[in-house]
Amino acid sequence: MHEFSMAMDILRIVAQEQGRHGFARVESVRLRAGALSGVDPHTLHWAFEAARQGTCAADATLEIEMEAAQLFCRACGHRMGAQAGPSCCGQCGSRDLCLEGSSGFEILSLEVD
């Protein structure tokens, strides 16, 4: 449940941008979360709805782009989805796999009025 902290951080950035650009309200917030960022979109939506009350983002929606994690086989170079948690490479059977994904969590842009 660290998504509540994330929601507060998002609102803090929104408030700073409001100070800079002077808009009245925020329509939507676009975010991009890396596969290794630990962001759960469902919980973040819920936390943001609770945290946004009384702010210029009180009606704002979150648009979260989630990066999908991939596995790369160091033995044969095959790439596969990480979702199923395979115990070895689907192509060559090697266990020498590497998880690819970013731990970044970025606020990309705001739609404002």
Added chain:
Amino acid sequence: MKEIRIARDVFGRNQEEAAGLRGRFEASGTLVVNLIGSPGSGKTSLIEATGRHLGEAGRLVVIEGDVETQRDAERLEALGIRALQIETHGACHLDVEMIEEQLAGVALDEVDLLIIENIGNLICPTAFDLGEAVRVVVASTAEGVDKPLKYPEAYHGADACVLNKIDLLGHIDFDVAAFESYARRANEALRIFRLSCTSGEGIGAYQQWLAGQMSGK
């Protein structure tokens, strides 16, 4: 309606605060370890073993994070280890502010090693830098081999992994090689220490590594 492009890191503020704390630790020459792991993986037992190994000259301070109770701090104080307990009453991770509050009464110049035992949780603590120099993820054989697949963030961000409770191998179905290959999927450079806080097996190699970190090797 108009679009404002921002491209800012949501975790930016925490990272700035953590950088400030890291600067303080570097200036005082204090090695800070952030211990992350499931409840029951043996984080407190590992700290007890470290305290015993260092002895009184070790100048060790521990910050204990728990959702409820002072039990862990009491366990450590019984061994003569100075322990500061944070009770979060529900919060799932520690943050820089909580650490700074605990440090108010600590003369960091007199501390060589500060171990922060995070809340037992493999998800939330991984997103919060506490200004530590090294992050250690503690796993145990009793948890099963697939934890690194289910919680890759915890392994991705760690410098070392302690695989505790190896004294149970032989009694349970745990494939050490599979566990290690799963852990290295998320982090190729991960140092892995197989040990048992109960029997003491393997503790020496971990302490040696920790000592190396303390002397900046």
